[in-house]
Amino acid sequence: MTFAQKVLSKASGKEAHPGDIVSAKIDLAMSHENAALVLRSFKEIGAKEVWDPEKIVLLFDHRIPANTTKAAEGHQSVRKFVTAEGLPNFYDMREGICHQVLPEKGHVLPGMLIVGTDSHTTTYGAFGAFSTGIGATEMAAVWATGELWMKVPQTFRFNLNGKLDDQVAAKDVILHLIGKMGADGCDYRCVEFAGPVVNHMSVSGRMTMCNMSMEMGAKAGVTFPDEKTRDYLKGRTSKELVPVTSDKEAEVEKIFDMDLTGLSPQVAYPHSVDNVKPVEEMAGIPVDQAVIGSCTNGRAEDLLAAERILHGRHIPNSVRLIVVPASREVYLWAADSGILASLVRSGAIVTNPGCGPCLGAHQGLLAPGERCIATTNRNFRGRMGSPESEVYLASPATVAASALKGQIADPREVRV
């Protein structure tokens, strides 16, 4: 059986085959600000109480601190509900982005079935969980019943061979795959990432891969647990780790063998995530803003990669560099290690942990005609502000190099 089959068989209590529709028991249910919408549907359904308070995690990350009165009202309504229901796993706006905070706080374990009202819930696949995004109304049904209908997906496996060059990161790998597969190339599939490149990758890099697997349509993305996973989770959870993996002889729909040796840093050009080209092809395009952060690339490793490029240098006045640590833990690490001070000396504007400008809510919106290069995950028209602005997606090193040059630049050409 595949990983997806095993998790969904356990969750549904019967042998699950691709194409089957099963009613699955949910292990963990995450919502952020849109819990306000979930709440509304939950009340309409008429359930007396949530199915299991321990299995619900709530926090705010999209609009923190509240950027409008309406956003504040949304936060307020969720806070009241949390108090009334006595929900124990509520982080308010203290901790940062959901997809960073849940693993940090030990909520995510291998083999779990996780749903979240956020499309990038696929991130938790980096810990060997089957994890996927759902809508607010179906989350209300999960709160009420603990179950959700799911179609058992087929599996695509990517064997990623070779060795990445210096300044080439997980983000470049996943952008490359999205460019190859297209925005709907893995629709409805569970996508497994394996091979030497993944084995060599940090947990942080694997999170980036699984996070963006949904940008090629994946229902879930997964990397299987190893010693690095155990090291990461050590001290974060007291529960036993029981990895679930695909059997060697499991039937997968397709296997892609790729050699990534010599891969260039990649950039997704406007206005779709699969519009990917090697950085050298489009270097030189001027940028007004650069953003380093988000659930995709706002971790310690990402800030470190940016700082390595920017260390002791100053970005030109024509560029606004916005740095958003993904979580309080990352923020504190960056502060204590001196990385934050170094970035600020280079000219960065540092904001509080959260989603920041990624979804175009606040903290760095774009005017018509402006261009931004960002480590975030979407570059759709109007994503970060004006529909007449442009967003380019790249790795932290590429974004830092571009901020430094005031134009899209190849990080391999910056002496570090």
Next chain:
Amino acid sequence: MKGKVWRYGDHVNTDVIIPGRYLDDYDLKNMAKHAMEDLDPKFAKDVTYGDIIVAGRNFGCGSSREQAPLALKHAGVGAVVATSFARIFYRNAINIGLPVIEFDATGMFERGDVALINMEKGIVVNETSGRTSKFEPLPPFLLEILKEGGLVPHSAKRFR
């Protein structure tokens, strides 16, 4: 179900269906005023009750925001027909009671045509051109959720 066709291409994403800047307002009537704004500023002004969106591949890709199908529904859209859908949009649409039809021959429609759809039988008619085509109807349990108006009324039965 019958309505005037609005025609769009591939990969219509949730950020153009309802931009992130409007997501702080939970009043769905307000939100509906901005439906499709970044792709087609005329849409929200001119859409009439029961109109049908016909699009290409991967409709609704991007965010899990349920406000995307909600904005379309509250703008008056009666159904979305597409060559394929992104999975979360597809689920959300059914769950909030907006009919979605996956159907290969979307090329048989142009903007302004009148479309007639029979969800149970899986038949699509272009009344303007006279062309008819078929699609695989939704599984019965999804049709039932749609008929009941979405997952909320469907689930509410359990707690009554």
